[in-house]
Amino acid sequence: MTAPTRIGAYRVERLLGAGSFATVWLAYDPVLDGRVAIKVLAENWSHDLRVRERFLDEARLLRRLDHDRLIRVHAVGELPDGRPYAVLAWADGGSLRDRLARGPLPADAAVTLLDEIAAGVAVLHRHGVVHRDLTPGNILFRSGSGPERVLIADLGLAKALAAASGLTARAGTPGYMAPEQDDPLALVDTRADVFGLGRLGLRLLADAPASAGVRVDRRAGRVLPRLRAGVPPGVAAVLGRATAARPADRYPDAAAFRTALRHAATAPAGPPLPAGAGSAGGADPRRPRRRRIASAALAVLVVALGATAGDAAGRTPAPAMARRGPLTVVLPAGWRADGTGWAGQYGDDGELEPALVVSPEPGRWAADPQVPGAFVGLSAGTARRTTPEGFLAERPHADCAAAPVRRTRQGGVDWLVAAYACPQGRPVIIEAAGLDAGPAGLLYVQLTPPPAGGPEFVDALLAGVRVG
Structure with a gap:
């Protein structure tokens, strides 16, 4: 692969990564005086109009969502040979794959990170988007004036292309994709991403990530992953449900998964509940202080049936x-x-x-x-x-x-x-x-x-x- 020296107005510095459908280059933006990542459609797909349109669809989608939990798109353009490219915010902190290659994260940090990843995927689900390829390589980090940001990248472009182009390749990454993604006739929805989140959780938290050891919870009647020391006990049940073989047995979407995870991470014991996000132990330092639910008492009155204010017997009116x-x-x-x-x-x-x-x-x-x-x-x-x-x-x-x-x-x-x-x-x-x-x-x-x-x-x- 010959490295370009310039892409549009941007000066290319080095290759960041390459895949089946695109290459990503680190470049310098002279106008904004900063670095950007430029994603360029691979040469072998340059003449497929459907592939080109899917490539641009991803850029348009990211531009439309424009959310701080997703990679942002600054601009799109076209090379002299006709290949489209997208100018993206540069995730200067690298990927989760890079960090895991250096060794496991502390248990509490890994749970917090999984919560952040789920929050980003929940943004996609609220907008009707299924990622389909949640892997450590698609979880990126970006520094800034505040705390480091966790970003979701690569919105399932290759998987959408596989469906659109009639390819026979698997629609996902083995080890992270849901079972139904291996069936070209199966319906793939948000629950496939829940499976991916569960597998990411196992990669982060299992005591033997390669084999994802399991144990049987006889009381719950299910097989649970064996997690390493320091992980709150309820998290295993959350990951077990998220990685269930049948979509119907999983959480319905990333928001439900995240809510259950947050409660499990803060609850001392018992099954996962949905609102542990408000517990002190699971507070997100980047989120503004939560509103307090109004606690003023309001006495509940009942409507009298067949009673009047002058009821001489003084009986309590029957409620409606x-x-x-x-x-x-x-x-x-x-x-x-x-x-x-x-x-x-x-x-x-x-x-x-x-x-x-x-x-x-x-x-x-x-x-x-x-x-x-x-x-x-x-x-x-x-x-x-x-x-x-x-x-x-x-x-x-x-x-x-x-x-x-x-x-x-x-x-x-x-x-x-x-x-x-x-x-x-x-x-x-x-x-x-x-x-x-x-x-x-x-x-x-x-x-x-x-x-x-x-x-x-x-x-x-x-x-x-x-x-x-």
Whole structure:
């Protein structure tokens, strides 16, 4: 390979790397007085119009996302021979592959790094992008005025090309790609990246990375990886689920994986929960101080049915209730309910499992973030599939700040409650799940409380959720 001396207006200094589809050069930008990385389409693909378009698609995508957890694109251009190139921010800290070649990272640093990688992949997933090739070589580091940045690079270009060009090559890197990526007819979605994150976690944390030794958790009925000393015990369960052979058994996306990992890294024991991101031990030094969830108490009033202010007997008014099948909800004052079914959740009889929307304006709650309200559902099928902890781990809010998960017993149900403060849309979102004491199934509540509705309001609403 002959090294060019210039690419466009940039002076080439040296080769950074070469792959099947592109080469990457370190170059100097005289206008900005700084170094950049220039990615150039490989010569053997220069005449394939589909390959050229995919190359440019990646540059356009990175430009559109323009996120500080992803490699940024400064410009695109074309060489005299017609090959396109993209001018990228230079990751001066090298790659994770380089660092692992020097030896293992300390356990706590490796867990923190995996959290950062998952955060970057979550950005892609929020924009409908599946990376498909999460390997140590595609995890880069960049220094700056603040802490070192962890960046996600190479957005699955070769894998997209393989599908588009009818190639027979595997759509991923062996050792990191999900099993379904080896099947040209399989659906590859965000869960393939979850598998890649799990494999990265094993590379970082397993006591024998090459073989990823395992142990059996007989209580959970699953095979878990054997991690090295110093790794919080719950992390093994997170990585075990992430690397499950069946996509349905993994976390749904990178945000759910990250939430479970953060809780496992800070929880003293027990299964992974979704909101450990707010625990002191897992705080991200680069993130602004999290919002505190409002804690002002709001007494829950109930609407009297058939009672008047002049009730001479002084009896306590009966509360207003709403019912859907075996599911009953006591309504806060001024709230109404719409009976519905839980979309996508079907019982053994083929009918939608029961759910209710309760709110001062049930018809507006889903679309208007200013309207308080709650979705309350009951699912026997979900209880057979997962636990309350696992269910909440599937429902993260990646752009929101999570308060520590808490447990509360209300109405005979042990509830797990996760609270999120969000920078836009609904300011506060509550996620709660618990198991009914009988065979009915898993209870789930997603609540947007009124402005003054603190934990007391939440607990009162949960106390009014009943089965039977």
